[in-house]
Amino acid sequence: MVKVTVDGIVVDVPNGSSALQACEAAGKEIPRFCFHERLSVAGNCRMCLVQVVRAPKPVASCGFPVAEGMEILTDTEIVRKARRAVMEFLLINHPLDCPICDQGGECDLQDQAFGYGADHSRYQEAKRAVKDKYLGPLVKTVMTRCIQCTRCIRFATEIAGVPELGAVSRGETMEVTNYVEKALTSELSGNLIDICPVGALTSKPYAFTARPWELKRTDSIDVSDAVGANISLHVRGSAVLRAVPRVNDAVNEEWLADKGRFSVDGLKHRRLDRPWVRVHGKLQAVSWQDAFVAIGRRLDGVPGDRIGAIAGDLCDAESLLALKDLMTALGSPNVDCRQDGAEYDMSHRAYYTFGTTIAGIEDADALLIVGAIPRQEAPVLNARIRKRFLSAGRGGFPIGLIGAPTADPTYKAEVLGEGPDVMAALRDGTHPFAETLKAAKKPMIIVGHGALTRPDARAILASTWALAVEAGAIAAGWNGFNILHRAASRVAGLDLGLVPGKGGRSAAGMMSGGVDVLWLLGADEFHTAQIGPQTFVIYQGHHGDAAAARADVILPGATYAEKSGTYVNTEGRVQRSFRAVMPPGDAREDWRILRAFSEVVGHTLPYDTVEVLRERLATVNPVFRVIGGLDAVDVSALPGPAGGGAVSPAPFRPVFDDYYQTDPICRASPTMGECSRIYVHPRTVAAE
């Protein structure tokens, strides 16, 4: 530790800290543009100038290392003058177009110009004009506003791992560009909008939509993947206008994947806003009461084991539990939250969660990924892997992949094989990567749903655990066994036991007439044609997607933005979101629908308020008592998941082909549709 005096306040900061960090430790706010905590230091904006006693001139605090006994002055006439001069230089070429700039109201330059800007400009010459660049369908550019802080370049290169942005040319003619007119190929590109301190990079779908002071902010959780990124929904009136990340170092740091950020416009398209009942083959709008009566009438006389329920990927824990309780009350063991047919061993939570934790990735020193493509299944988590890869230095974090990636994983990774048969070679030590895993002190293994949705999932799971044990990934104080989920509701579903009970049918078993009445709670990710033609389908959900088209009764539910819900991310971290807007029309919160229906069929569920329901959640599984935190679990003595069957050598398949079209919300989103056309199906664009 180094003792530094900042404006007379003595602070202790770690060796190697910058003067800026010392100032922050002393509670002094230092203006900055190019400096960003999570990016490398560039030191080119010069806004963070401070005075260091006995230094001949002001220093840029972001790149100036502290030394013992250093005295820093942040608020002297020299500092103020220097910053005012820097600001004047920045404003020479920055256009005065704040009234038509989307960054207005949340612009670092605007804010800091309040403190250090002059009231008029001395500049007579023509201002610089820069041609706008095309960065794809998500990021809008107004490059004349760029102050060349290079944050976006550093973000793309360091965090996103897609070095496609750069500063070409020099001096007055320097431009931030990708040089070739090409959309940024990153699932994290939306974060460029957040890190740009001015209005050069703004959100294309959100352009000219609202001003920040018009928006009501509600804390929420991203449900587009199983990372559970903490987000804030910005609402005006009844519309969710945008989603931006909240800082949570344990989960998403301050990043958010593009699907979570830009699919919010899907919340207002193709919504189910009233109950429907199919009469003589045609859907008819009805009242809630009529819809319930129609279901009740159909259920009359149907034995419990002929009723089934499948829960979808976006459900909150409350509605999952209400669904399960309803099915139990109806005497049905047929309930499943795994519409993709994935297999897990649920005898211990460590067998189906991301045990290392996301933050824990930064402690790992070797990684094996089995049947997962984190870049697409969990982009924010992938950024954490890349962060670890970079911080470990050359060769410090060897990464092996089983299953070929569909795109550059953004870090150096060795493809060990295409299918699970490589596992045997890793276990008996004939594969060279086995040595790497053994030599590592904290190796970690990630198993994805490319592996778990296969018929030989259980065998893969068991042999992966065995490999983890042999490699030292399962030890006291270190859990290197990880399941990477891709559905936001899955871990909660498993925690609450939404799997077939004794003699119950799985999701696949409910197809082809396996049940007479099928209740789909937001379940759309399977081929609805597989449902038997005689099966009576109740679709409870928020979007008119594939399953709603097949349904006999449609019950309009609420999206994640329209209810306060509890979600469990892939780590097993329980998080809670709050209601940002009301559900449209007659749509209701999902647990309330199930509760109301239970009364119609005479099996009233024992909760009238969400508090009572949450109490029941915690009773069913105590993990729901802790919100946000995650207790370390000692896994070293666990026997491992049960195996069974043989491993097939078939290559792993990606769990989805189109990152931008994985759930009903993003399929309803025009922005996601545009991304899909540009990124995933570029040929059809060219053909048009």
Add this chain to the structure above:
Amino acid sequence: MSAHSPIDQIEQPDSFAFDAESEEQIAAILAKYPPERKASGTLPLLYVVQKQMGRQTGSAWVPRVAMDEVARRLDVAPIRVYEVATFYLMFNTKPIGRYHLQVCTTTSCWLRGSDDVVAACKKATGIDGFGQSSADGLFTLTEVECLGACANAPILQIDDDFYEDMDGPRTIELIEALRRGERPTPGPTIDRLNSAPAGGRKTLADSPAEQG
């Protein structure tokens, strides 16, 4: 207003491959750097590209496909090569004429008459401004900053050669010679050796060595 026109306005070749001569140079260049630091070869490789383009097409410039090829050879992202190539004005990111006339107009040359050199270049080639090429495609005129040869101001650099102590008439003569396909010897165009005084030695005239 940008010194480097947007990439889409330039007709770019479809492909670029190093020829045998370049490959030989590349092998020599890359041998200087440890394999994991071979990105250091960016600048020399871009020169190799520009030279090869000069040899092959008569226009020494660096097309985008060539930058991509350099990036591939050096295992860096293409944008890193674009950044370097556009930063240094010695790399031409758009096609130039067969002869690249680079007139220094910085203080020393300007005081010694670079304006005449510029005017002569324009007159002899028919070019009306910096950054342009002559109608016959033979010449491109560029204004450059100090070439570090102030003792021989004004300087006209043609491709890699310095023609020193220029004035208007000699510039025209030089350009006419180039047009005829000749390559006059680089160096001072007046009676002097390198930077030695014009017309012979001016100091130490009575030095013992001279007397002896």
